[in-house]
Amino acid sequence: xxxxxxxxxxxxxxxxxxxxxxxxxxxxxxxxxxxxxxxxxxxxxxxxxxxxxxxxxxxxxxxxxxxxxxxxxxxxxxxxxxxxxxxxxxxxxxxxxxxxxxxxxxxxxxxxxxxxxxxxxxxxxxxxxxxxxxxxxxxxxxxxxxxxxxxxxxxxxxxxxxxxxxxxxxxxxxxxxxxxxxxxxxxxxxxxxxxx
Amino acid sequence: xxxxxxxxxxxxxxxxxxxxxxxxxxxxxxxxxxxxxxxxxxxxxxxxxxxxxxxxxxxxxxxxxxxxxxxxxxxxxxxxxxxxxxxxxxxxxxxxxxxxxxxxxxxxxxxxxxxxxxxxxxxxxxxxxxxxxxxxxxxxxxxxxxxxxxxxxxxxxxxxxxxxxxxxxxxxxxxxxxxxxxxxxxxxxxxxxxxx
DNA sequence: GGTTGAATTGAACAATTGTTCAGTCAAACA
DNA sequence: TGTTTGACTGAACAATTGTTCAATTCAACC
Numbered sequence: 001x002x003x004x005x006x007x008x009x010x011x012x013x014x015x016x017x018x019x020x021x022x023x024x025x026x027x028x029x030x031x032x033x034x035x036x037x038x039x040x041x042x043x044x045x046x047x048x049x050x051x052x053x054x055x056x057x058x059x060x061x062x063x064x065x066x067x068x069x070x071x072x073x074x075x076x077x078x079x080x081x082x083x084x085x086x087x088x089x090x091x092x093x094x095x096x097x098x099x100x101x102x103x104x105x106x107x108x109x110x111x112x113x114x115x116x117x118x119x120x121x122x123x124x125x126x127x128x129x130x131x132x133x134x135x136x137x138x139x140x141x142x143x144x145x146x147x148x149x150x151x152x153x154x155x156x157x158x159x160x161x162x163x164x165x166x167x168x169x170x171x172x173x174x175x176x177x178x179x180x181x182x183x184x185x186x187x188x189x190x191x192x193x194x195x196x
Numbered sequence: 197x198x199x200x201x202x203x204x205x206x207x208x209x210x211x212x213x214x215x216x217x218x219x220x221x222x223x224x225x226x227x228x229x230x231x232x233x234x235x236x237x238x239x240x241x242x243x244x245x246x247x248x249x250x251x252x253x254x255x256x257x258x259x260x261x262x263x264x265x266x267x268x269x270x271x272x273x274x275x276x277x278x279x280x281x282x283x284x285x286x287x288x289x290x291x292x293x294x295x296x297x298x299x300x301x302x303x304x305x306x307x308x309x310x311x312x313x314x315x316x317x318x319x320x321x322x323x324x325x326x327x328x329x330x331x332x333x334x335x336x337x338x339x340x341x342x343x344x345x346x347x348x349x350x351x352x353x354x355x356x357x358x359x360x361x362x363x364x365x366x367x368x369x370x371x372x373x374x375x376x377x378x379x380x381x382x383x384x385x386x387x388x389x390x391x392x
Numbered sequence: 393g394g395t396t397g398a399a400t401t402g403a404a405c406a407a408t409t410g411t412t413c414a415g416t417c418a419a420a421c422a
Numbered sequence: 423t424g425t426t427t428g429a430c431t432g433a434a435c436a437a438t439t440g441t442t443c444a445a446t447t448c449a450a451c452c
Contacts, residue, residue, distance in 0.1 A: 007449080008399055028310060030226035034440060046442075047400050055440065111307055114224060151381055152373065158366050159359050159385055166358025177348065185347055189355055193389040203419080204429055230410060242412075243430050251410065394452090401446070408439070416431070422424085 025104035084142030221300035263323035280338030
């Protein structure tokens with residue numbers, strides 16, 4: 001019937017995704033078995049198939065949810081019209097904050113692309129492309145305004161995103177540098193890299 | 197006794213590594229079976245164990261060989277003493293060229309770290325650290341010379357390497373931009389990003 | 393309290409995994 | 423030519439894989 005809050009299904013579903021995210025990020029998609037995920041959830045492996053089509057569909061769902069959240073958060077936080085340099089700084093800060101907040105999802109979305117079927121891969125690739133286009137639009141605006149010198153906006157967008165996302169590979173909360181300080185330094189490098 | 201050139205062993209050994217590199221890069225370490233590698237080499241799976249200890253040792257060998265070649269090539273190409281900006285440009289060009297030349301090895305060395313045993317991981321991590329230190333030394337020199345503004349040399353080194361390595365994710369030979377043009381644009385962004 | 397229906401179990405499946413090893417082969421030496 | 427020696431085969435191994443499904447459990451309804 002209508003599931004009441006607290007029913008088994010409403011608990012198992014989210015926990016399945018949390019466990020899969022953590023395990024895939026830690027050990028890699030191919031190295032994690034459905035039984036390991038099930039054990040983490042506290043359930044037998046067969047029960048997982050009430051919530052997913054198959055293992056690969058689970059990976060796809062995690063990736064898509066991540067990228068859709070990325071695009072939605074960006075759309076919600078993006079300031080309307082502003083000079084390109086301000087929009088660029090806003091993008092850089094948003095990107096770093098968003099990515100540092102969910103390292104597991106970021107890791108999976110970048111590393112497990114080859115485990116997707118071609119159809120699923122195309123969907124994920126298109127979502128990522130939409131995000132890259134957001135940055136590229138800012139750079140193009142800056143170029144046209146004359147406030148930036150960007151000979152190739154596509155290349156520059158890829159380069160800046162790679163640089164910003166790289167923060168996930170080394171930053172650890174409570175380390176030598178605070179998140180705010182890291183953000184400031186990255187923003188400075190980004191700004192200068194495309195300066196006219 | 198002494199193996200003659202062209203003996204089976206002298207052919208199988210290198211081909212094993214070539215096949216493993218290609219397959220690991222394409223499908224991921226965990227998703228490739230020893231039998232797939234053996235088939236690619238034209239041999240039965242058991243024969244591979246004449247050349248490797250186990251699957252994970254094979255992965256480790258590939259990574260170590262890659263990073264040692266990176267360090268050796270850098271040491272051989274590095275100009276003696278020069279102003280920091282010139283050394284930085286040299287590093288950027290070297291890095292892009294080296295990485296674009298061997299995308300499979302680069303991919304593996306960045307993506308399959310979690311499949312290494314702790315002992316093997318420590319070795320790989322140390323090698324990578326040595327390379328990062330090479331760039332950091334240049335940035336520190338630039339900061340001391342006054343020719344660069346780098347508030348945190350370690351952070352900047354990580355950021356620049358991430359940006360430069362990112363070229364591998366999108367660049368395709370014969371595409372819109374030539375390798376030389378890509379190199380020039382990246383060098384320009386790198387130079388400006390740390391400019392004073 | 394009994395009925396319903398979804399959530400879960402637990403066993404089963406065929407296939408595949410990394411690795412070992414006794415036997416076979418073929419090329420290099422004497 | 424016969425011997426030696428390393429490379430390779432092919433079968434075997436126990437373990438594990440993703441996935442299915444009849445049977446069971448258990449909470450929500452009448």
